[in-house]
Structure formats: structure tokens, C-alpha cells
Amino acid sequence: MTSDPGKQKAKDKLEHDLEDIRAVLSGPGSPEPPDLLNQAVLNAARRELDRPGQRWRRRFPVRWMGAFATASVIILALGLIVQQEQELPGLPGIEEDRMKLKSEAPLGESKDAAEKQLISKSIDRDDAAKQRVAPMAAAPAKTVEFAAEEVADESALQEQGDAMEGVRSPEDWIDLMLELKSSNQLNRLSNELEAFRSVYPDHPLPTELRD
Amino acid sequence: MEAFEHLYERHRTGLYRYVLRKTGHTATANDLFQGAWEKVVRARAQYKPATPFRAWLYRITYNHVMDYFRRVQPTTGMQEERLESLEPGPDMQAAMEAKAHRLRIAIRQLPEKQKDALLLKLEGGLDTGEIAAVTGVNRETAKSRLRYATVKLKEMLKDDSTDTPDDI
Numbered sequence: 001m002t003s004d005p006g007k008q009k010a011k012d013k014l015e016h017d018l019e020d021i022r023a024v025l026s027g028p029g030s031p032e033p034p035d036l037l038n039q040a041v042l043n044a045a046r047r048e049l050d051r052p053g054q055r056w057r058r059r060f061p062v063r064w065m066g067a068f069a070t071a072s073v074i075i076l077a078l079g080l081i082v083q084q085e086q087e088l089p090g091l092p093g094i095e096e097d098r099m100k101l102k103s104e105a106p107l108g109e110s111k112d113a114a115e116k117q118l119i120s121k122s123i124d125r126d127d128a129a130k131q132r133v134a135p136m137a138a139a140p141a142k143t144v145e146f147a148a149e150e151v152a153d154e155s156a157l158q159e160q161g162d163a164m165e166g167v168r169s170p171e172d173w174i175d176l177m178l179e180l181k182s183s184n185q186l187n188r189l190s191n192e193l194e195a196f197r198s199v200y201p202d203h204p205l206p207t208e209l210r211d
Numbered sequence: 212m213e214a215f216e217h218l219y220e221r222h223r224t225g226l227y228r229y230v231l232r233k234t235g236h237t238a239t240a241n242d243l244f245q246g247a248w249e250k251v252v253r254a255r256a257q258y259k260p261a262t263p264f265r266a267w268l269y270r271i272t273y274n275h276v277m278d279y280f281r282r283v284q285p286t287t288g289m290q291e292e293r294l295e296s297l298e299p300g301p302d303m304q305a306a307m308e309a310k311a312h313r314l315r316i317a318i319r320q321l322p323e324k325q326k327d328a329l330l331l332k333l334e335g336g337l338d339t340g341e342i343a344a345v346t347g348v349n350r351e352t353a354k355s356r357l358r359y360a361t362v363k364l365k366e367m368l369k370d371d372s373t374d375t376p377d378d379i
Contacts, residue, residue: 014357014358014361017361017365018329018332018333018357018361021314021329021333021361021364022333024307024310024311024314025228025311025314025315025333025334030228030311031227031228031231032224032227033223033224033227033241033244034241037227037241037244037245038219038223040245041219041223041244041245041248041249042215042216042219044245044248044249044252045212045215045219045248045249045252046212048249048252048253049212049215049252050212
């Protein structure tokens with residue numbers, strides 16, 4: 001639609017003339033595709049559409065396959081790299097240990113002593129993990145990786161428990177366990193609770209921890 | 212296959228007339244018509260539903276016909292056959308048929324670009340924008356070609372109306 005009346009009139013006239021021409025052209029005797037031609041076209045189309053592999057190609061056009069395959073490989077590679085970084089033993093726990101040691105060290109103890117303790121603990125943890133993993137060397141590589149991760153986690157918990165045995169008072173220990181319960185770290189809480197009971201069997205526990 | 216049959220049924224007549232009037236030769240038109248549909252089937256994965264099927268179909272056909280004309284320059288023999296096919300048949304006595312016959316001749320005498328625009332409009336039912344897209348020109352050019360073609364046809368028909376059909 002145009003707002004100019006002159007243009008609109010010219011357009012209408014053109015459409016009218018074209019309509020006249022079309023009416024004359026499409027009168028009786030206008031050509032139609034012959035039946036044989038229709039059959040030939042339909043048969044050719046049927047052959048093309050029924051060709052094996054066409055359905056698959058239509059759903060997954062070949063031009064997308066290269067890009068799709070490349071993207072998949074890149075995502076898998078990145079996933080493996082991230083997974084391997086997470087599996088490195090000891091690294092994630094160091095910062096946590098550093099914070100704990102700072103908060104738990106006796107007042108008279110120097111910062112250097114706390115750092116030394118942290119380093120020796122980390123080395124011990126690595127050694128313990130290696131020793132536990134060593135007998136499994138004959139197992140498939142993936143199994144060994146998972147086992148090492150598991151052992152590292154266990155040994156970390158054990159070592160943390162051991163370290164706390166020498167440092168924590170029962171009150172601090174109970175505070176820590178209450179924090180663990182409030183943050184819903186139930187596995188670690190049960191470990192801590194067990195360790196606490198073995199060290200202070202007669203110390204009363206608060207009602208929240210008795211369950 | 213049913214979808215294809217449906218599309219074929221809807222567009223076959225217009226497309227056939229477009230190709231036939233463009234070439235002016237029945238056997239060539241049959242070949243080009245069949246070839247165009249084969250190209251449509253093979254290129255179906257490239258069709259984007261956002262664009263009208265009719266415009267896509269005529270673009271493929273237009274390119275197919277143009278390829279043919281580029282490949283095979285019109286020969287003397289073909290010209291003769293074309294002229295022969297312009298002769299009025301024995302049954303073309305009625306005034307309406309004679310007029311249609313003169314109109315077909317007038318269309319064939321149009322410049323190719325104007326003929327393309329006119330046939331895409333008349334036989335394909337394409338609008339100006341679609342004609343522009345099919346022939347690779349802008350909308351105003353397509354509209355202008357359509358207008359010139361219409362004016363020329365009217366002039367030709369006016370001149371021819373004073374002659375007898377045998378003079379054509």
C-alpha cells in the first residue's frame with residue numbers, strides 16, 4: 001500500500017492490465033505439462049527421496065557434522081583437563097589446612113612453626129597416598145586414579161583428625177563439630193565425632209551432637 | 212513423498228507455462244521443467260521455510276533455464292522450430308484464441324529481462340519483491356521491467372489488432 005494517490009492509481013492500472021493479459025493467456029488451449037512428463041518428474045523425485053541414507057542426511061546435514069565433531073572433541077578435552085586438575089592430590093586441601101592451622105595454633109607458637117607443620121603435613125599426606133596406591137599399580141589406570149583420589153581423601157581426613165588430636169581442646173572440637181553439622185558435612189562430622197569419642201570418651205557432648 | 216506430490220500438483224502448471232513461454236520450444240521446455248524439479252528435490256535440504264516455496268522454486272528454475280541459455284546458444288534450427296510453433300493451428304479460429312495467440316507472440320518479442328519479469332508475474336504469480344529476488348535485481352527495477360513489458364504488450368496488441376492473424 002502506498003500513500004501517494006498517483007502511485008496507487010498507476011499500480012492499480014498495472015495490476016489491471018496484467019490481469020487482462022493473464023486472462024487471455026490462461027484461456028482454453030493453455031499448455032499443461034503432459035502426463036508422461038508428470039510421471040517422469042514424480043518417479044525421479046521418488047527415486048531421489050527413497051535413496052538409502054537420505055533420511056539420515058536430511059536429519060543430520062553433512063555440513064554440520066564436521067563442526068559438531070570438532071566441538072565435541074574440544075569439550076571432551078577441556079573436561080579431561082579440568083578433571084585431571086581436580087584429581088591432583090593435596091592441592092585443594094592446602095589452603096584449608098593453612099587457615100585451620102592459623103586459627104588453631106596455640107598463642108605462643110610462631111607463624112613459622114605453623115607453616116612448617118603445614119608443609120610436613122602435606123608431604124606426609126602425599127607419601128601416605130602414594131604408599132596406599134602402590135599395591136594397586138597392576139590395576140587398570142583408571143581404577144588406580146579413582147583409588148588414589150579416594151585414598152587421598154581418606155588420608156586427608158585422617159591426617160586432619162590426627163593433627164587436631166594434638167592441638168584441639170574438647171570445647172574447640174565440639175565447636176568445630178557443631179559447625180560441620182550446621183554446614184551439613186555429615187560424613188566429616190561422623191569422623192570427627194568418632195575421633196573425639198576415642199580421645200575424650202568421658203567428655204559430655206551437647207544434645208545436638210548426641211544423635 | 213506426499214508433500215512433494217502436493218507441491219508438484221500446486222505449482223506444475225504455472226512452472227511449465229513459464230518454462231515453455233520462456234523457451235518457446237516444447238521439447239526443450241519438457242527437459243528444463245523436469246531438470247528444474249530434480250534440482251528442487253536435490254536441494255531440498257537448503258530450503259528455508261521462512262521464505263515462500265514458490266519464490267524458491269522459481270529461483271531454481273530461473274537459474275536452470277539461464278544456465279541452459281548460456282550453455283546452448285539459440286541455433287538457427289531451434290529458431291526455425293520456434294517460428295514454426297508460432298504458426299496458428301487449424302483450430303485457432305475463435306477470436307479469443309487468436310488474441311491469445313497474438314499475445315504469446317508479443318510476449319516472445321519482448322526483451323528477455325522484461326519477459327522474465329512478466330512471466331514470473333503471470334505464470335508464477337510472484338509479487339514484485341519475489342521477482343526482484345529471483346532475477347537478482349532490486350524491487351524498483353523489477354517493477355519498472357514489469358511496467359515496460361505491459362506497456363509494450365498493449366502497444367503490440369494494438370498494432371496487431373489491425374492485421375489479420377495470417378500476417379503474424
